[in-house]
Amino acid sequence: MAKKKAVGKTGKKTAKKIISPHGVSIVLAGEAGQGIQSIETLLVNVLKKDGFHVFATKEYMSRVRGGVNSTQLRVSQEPVRSYVDRMDIFIPLDGAAFERYKNKITKETAVIGDKTKLAYEKTINIPFNRIASEFGNALFSNTVAAGAVCGILGGSEEALYDYVKSVFARKGDEIVKSNIGAAKSGYEIGRGLKAEKIVDAGPGKKTSTKESLLLAGADAVAIGALAGGCDACFAYPMTPSTGVFTAMAGYASKAGIAVEQVEDEIGVINMALGAWYAGGRALVSTSGGGFALMTEGISLAGIIESPVVVHLAQRPGPATGLPTRTEQGDLNLALYAGHGVFPRIILAPGDTKQAFELSAGAFNLADKYQVPVFVMTDQYFVDTYYDTVDIDASKAEPVRHITETKEGYKRYALTKDGFSPRGIPSFGSGLVCADSDEHDESGRITEDLDGISKKMKDKRFKKFDAVKKAALPPVLTGPKNYTRLVVGWGSVYNTVIEALGLLGDRNTAFLFFPQVYPVPIAAKKYLEKAKTVIAVENNQTGQFADLLSADTGINISQRILKYNGMPFSVEELVRALVKKPGKAAGKRGKNG
Amino acid sequence: MAKKKAVGKTGKKTAKKIISPHGVSIVLAGEAGQGIQSIETLLVNVLKKDGFHVFATKEYMSRVRGGVNSTQLRVSQEPVRSYVDRMDIFIPLDGAAFERYKNKITKETAVIGDKTKLAYEKTINIPFNRIASEFGNALFSNTVAAGAVCGILGGSEEALYDYVKSVFARKGDEIVKSNIGAAKSGYEIGRGLKAEKIVDAGPGKKTSTKESLLLAGADAVAIGALAGGCDACFAYPMTPSTGVFTAMAGYASKAGIAVEQVEDEIGVINMALGAWYAGGRALVSTSGGGFALMTEGISLAGIIESPVVVHLAQRPGPATGLPTRTEQGDLNLALYAGHGVFPRIILAPGDTKQAFELSAGAFNLADKYQVPVFVMTDQYFVDTYYDTVDIDASKAEPVRHITETKEGYKRYALTKDGFSPRGIPSFGSGLVCADSDEHDESGRITEDLDGISKKMKDKRFKKFDAVKKAALPPVLTGPKNYTRLVVGWGSVYNTVIEALGLLGDRNTAFLFFPQVYPVPIAAKKYLEKAKTVIAVENNQTGQFADLLSADTGINISQRILKYNGMPFSVEELVRALVKKPGKAAGKRGKNG
Amino acid sequence: MDNIFDYKTDTAWCPGCGNFGLRKIVMSALAELEIKKESLVFVSGIGQAAKAPQYLDVNYFNGLHGRSLPPAAGIKAANPNLTVVVESGDGDMYGEGGNHFIHAIRRNPDITVIVHDNMVYGLTKGQASPTTRKGMKTPIQVNGVFEEPINPLALAISLDASFVARGSVGEMEKTKEIIKAAIKHRGFSLVDVFQACVTFNKLNTHKWFKENTYVIDESHNPRDRQAAFSKALESSPWPLGVFYINENKPVFEEELAPYASGDRKPLYMRARGEGLIKELLSAKK
Amino acid sequence: MDNIFDYKTDTAWCPGCGNFGLRKIVMSALAELEIKKESLVFVSGIGQAAKAPQYLDVNYFNGLHGRSLPPAAGIKAANPNLTVVVESGDGDMYGEGGNHFIHAIRRNPDITVIVHDNMVYGLTKGQASPTTRKGMKTPIQVNGVFEEPINPLALAISLDASFVARGSVGEMEKTKEIIKAAIKHRGFSLVDVFQACVTFNKLNTHKWFKENTYVIDESHNPRDRQAAFSKALESSPWPLGVFYINENKPVFEEELAPYASGDRKPLYMRARGEGLIKELLSAKK
Ligand SMILES: Cc1ncc(C[n+]2csc(CCOP(=O)(O)OP(=O)(O)O)c2C)c(N)n1
Ligand SMILES: Cc1ncc(C[n+]2csc(CCOP(=O)(O)OP(=O)(O)O)c2C)c(N)n1
Ligand code: SF4
Ligand code: SF4
Ligand SMILES: [Mg+2]
């Protein structure tokens, strides 16, 4: 391999790039700890301030240093919100990073990096480290790289330097100066590449995204919860649910939230139930293995008719599985966790707006129906962010459903619809008795089998009705006169929408379920209308399709499933939908 | 109320009894601690030795003293194996006991007891306490009562006294003598009642039941497990699963079983997995709430592909619910416990013979397929016993599936059918690495997403095929040309059979599932043949019917459900089947 | 004179059970402390002991077996003004609930934990609990328990618990005073109470407890952790009284953000400023 | 010269992490003890520390977070002849796994438990663990941890653990000797090892550990429980060495029915007599 290459030149002939209709996709890859994250943050912020729509998602290994992590950045003149396979620009920071993604390189891909490190002839050489060292520290190489991308995309220099300044301000003038120098140096190389049409991959004309918000899924869930009146958050760290917990801890002082890291997940759920009992509105954030431990606690919520909100961020199992990867594999777990029969509600936001609104709403639903409410996300969802103007703080507001008690108050008073007014201790003169044993109306243990004990079972069962009726309807996108209907839930939302946009099939519509359980009554009607129903799920068997089939009686045998720990890409969905999948999606295992 | 009544007389006119075609049903009721249990044991043993078929089941409150418990005893010339509502003879030991069951008294019922304690004019007066006191101790009243029943039923005096002798032998001659006196006194009163046709309720002619076994469900599960090579048993006490644990502890020294009471259920399942890893064959015994805590451990079994056998004795939830009652409510829990996709097997014996054979078989299945295997029972099942000659020790034998390892051994070697030969440490020269993270063939952690990591997911999924194919077929009882098919699982077996016998409907057959999951392939064929399929389940929603519907695509909307904590009685099943139930069985809640 | 906390009902306890005595002690302590009924909450797990709140006229949260402490802390987090008393069994607290026990001691919420220590699993009919004496035979430990019992007081002291004491149903007056002191104490208070299970524990009877305990005298300094530890290791006879006190530990709920300023208003009475959510969102621009 | 337990692969640890040092110590200890590879089993939970067995050429059972001890006991129950070493993190062992910790100490299987005590949750990126020092700020404990850390040695001594020691990656030779003694000890041995997490714990660095520890001298009598307890309470500097030994505790697996007679044949090598099941059934006649 050539020892020294001209900066900004490939060894071979010039690789001309085309402006992509959906913006530019940039992939940064390197070891954990190498600073990909900081390049990403810098670019996203600068380019957004600059007027571009931005999208970023990351995938990372279950380790703190080493391995190969990557981040995908999309920059566009139109909103972009999903993961793509395409790499317009690929910046591997080392050889291992290059190896892991090289099979995604096409002839359209501009591979940029230090040629001495990459076994790829067509590499457009920018020796980030060497340039950074010229400014005093090889650590500034991230700034060089960010500057270069900015230059290629035609971002504004001003925004770049402003941002660099703000980031490094607290480290002193010297560091600010060096980094601005490094950024400038990178920028100029980038601009050169663009000018010479070596990499001409601008996202198109700028719009105004200055006022839009840049939220990751985790932020949207956390702020949404606060908007819904969440005032306590208990958790035990577990990837990928920790982001929401961390956000809540960060907001604790400002928003007055009782935040506690509990000794284990069993403690978490039981502490949350204690808090609700005494008038708090507690959120629990966890992932598959941690949630598994809460199974008995969910059942307790069922019998004491306690509200509780569980943020369940999914990752691939079984057991520890792939801890930092993504999967929509815990629906069955959420559906069936807890022995005994009692209603629950399962929500699954598809974008940050929904995440905000559903998380807020979860608290009101839990409080109103006195049931556990799940907000289901996954690693891809919580770690992904993009600009948005859709989130409206005034759309969410806490509604409390507690009652001031009088003497003789009965926590489980029998009523027509099964809901008993919920009192809390010391608010009023009544006593509030919550009981894990089967109980009478005042919450005292009973074994009056054919009397009050059976009535209590029936009372809790009755609640299913109201909960089912209140289920959020599914959302239809695309032609009303579809013959083919794609169904999905949770994080596949944006990807399906972008894929269908590209597909441009007039007969295919998309039915998205922000609430997956109870299955909204309207589901059946939508499904019946379609000749073909295709489920798109990021899991191995199609758990939601099973649920929908069982609920509507309509068999959904066509399933597009992905379960390697990565989210769907737009391209593979397009391909799968063109193919019009048959039963190829794999045999169904009935459980998981 | 009259103060002193003639012994063996009612205050009113004589209540003439009829010999029941299905033997005599005797209900004993009293406070916990009053010794109902000892009357029951005495009668069952004496009457069985005497040549009668016997059946006994109890229901009890979640307390150690006080309350009202009862036991039902059936004595017959033909095998009797199910719970009936009918009380031919009712012996309430106190007023509370009388109150709790008085609505089951019909004009055929002979109520026997101490008239001074019972607010029931037609009571046939036998003041057990007073008579016992004449023999030196009011505590002997149980012996008087047992003797009286023996006398009524025409049991042999010899067998009675022999048994009394054997029970009290270790307490010394004096006590033996007094108790024989008490028994004799009771016996004579009973014989008098029979002679005067005041209570003429003999079970009919004696057969030979001397050689038959008297096993409760719990015994059959425990001895079956031993027959299957179980050599370790870990548990945490929980009603109604404790019986099996206690039996194993009792057999430990004789059979060489490593028995340990663990600090909690999480410890239980993880200890069991450790034992299997090192070559043991461990059984875990638990109930709903305890099993809920094992959810994560089940998932661990899934990914490390460990065998494990779980005896899950069901009781009504949610949470603590009705701890000492019965329900078939944990099927969904067993089906879906554990995040991630992996096969499992769920067995549900219907009688003691099946319990013996399935528990034994569970160990071989677990070992062969390297999956968790559940043996599901319930309180009614484990506490119920009757005589049987069906159990054949030679029908069960441990089959080990471990392999001697060589150097370079790979625990998760990829094979065509997904099964890798299972080594254990120190048996051979290879190393055995079990890993909760996604792993490669040798069990080392990996994040090679599209490579070995996905292959491992597919490998585990492949195992579903073989496991499904090996599923035990359902058992058909009744006409082959049925139009109406009753389906059931677990403890409803004998009750459905007796009910259908009484119903005598030529068009109705019974399809029983000793294995409920994977649903045996043959199920569909049987269901398709029927015009009407009726599920009989001792739970609130029909969990097995849901599973069958989903698996076969045949909707089972007719469901006979009971969920007050009591088992079905023969009579109510007959009534329900005569009515030919419509959708009356209640709306279906999708989960529980 | 009736105790205002008395709730008359059919109890599920055996006649003669130590639970009755402890119930009386607890009711008297509460009455003497003149605690307002509405602001008092009992929390328990599952077991015979854990049924205690069912027989009191109080607010209660009767949770899962082994899980009394997390809800108790959750209750304090939602409303620090409530007086929270946990009542549970030795199996519940030291067996199934062991992890919560050690971490609740560290967390130090201002709650009082009364453990009915009958050295056996009562409700499930006589298996060994973590405090069952070595050698006792049970239906499961058929050859006798082979382990030494856990020493909950030594354990608590090793964790620097805020208040550690042992009572006994055989010492009514003394135990009442201990419980009163425990409730008044700010922080986590453990009161392990010896009591007989007349049905399943034939070893540690009322008489045995009487004969094998003595009341700690004035000379013991409960602020001396070493001394407390050696007191805790004493056996045959076992000391009764307050072993250890450490008032200098931060209290869980007071450290939580909503109350850090000293404002103890419960969560349900708080409303957030209109603008907060807008502000948090704006910061994401 | 290569260590036979060395398994060469890409480790997931940060350069400079204390895990590397402890790995070396453990490998040397094993080699010096000349343990037969086939009869050695490592057990771990989940965390950075818990990955240790992945980098050794040994049998291992890499279980769930917090759940290393129950499988370790299960392994001994199935085959008492295996040498079982548990390697896990402070969060794994004292946080999620706390209940197993206290009860495994009581149960006393003959296993050695090495805790990589870096006083932080490494794998999940820097939250407080039960041993995190008071005041340390983390992404969750944003105002600093308010509780005193758990003292695992004092805790173990209060439970009368069979062997209690502390090592430090900064004291390689000493720690190796401790681990060797722990493995040779019959019964449950706890070795809590101080080690730096260079990424998430900026307080307790390699240097800090060096400066804040000292090696216990000969004068300490590890058979004296009181003395051991006060040693365990010492801080700044923290003592390193063997704190406590109690050889007189019955060992779990030896108490189990299959081995009670002294026959240590593992379960998988045993077959039951033909007639046993028939006999058990006959008893039900
Ligand atoms: C998860 C779970 N496991 C087991 C049980 C069964 N169980 C109920 S109470 C109890 C033990 C009670 O012992 P203790 O706490 O000492 O109370 P006691 O009855 O002796 O007062 C057990 C094991 C349960 N209810 N839940
Ligand atoms: C049930 C469960 N809860 C949470 C996690 C997430 N988790 C993995 S490792 C870990 C903490 C690790 O800390 P420690 O044991 O101290 O090990 P270290 O990484 O510091 O070596 C946590 C919380 C998990 N895997 N499973
Ligand atoms: S079983 Fe024991 S603890 Fe329970 S009520 Fe009876 S005597 Fe008391
Ligand atoms: S995060 Fe900490 S404990 Fe984990 S490898 Fe890095 S330095 Fe070591
Ligand atoms: Mg107890």
Ligand SMILES: [Mg+2]
């Ligand atoms: Mg750690």
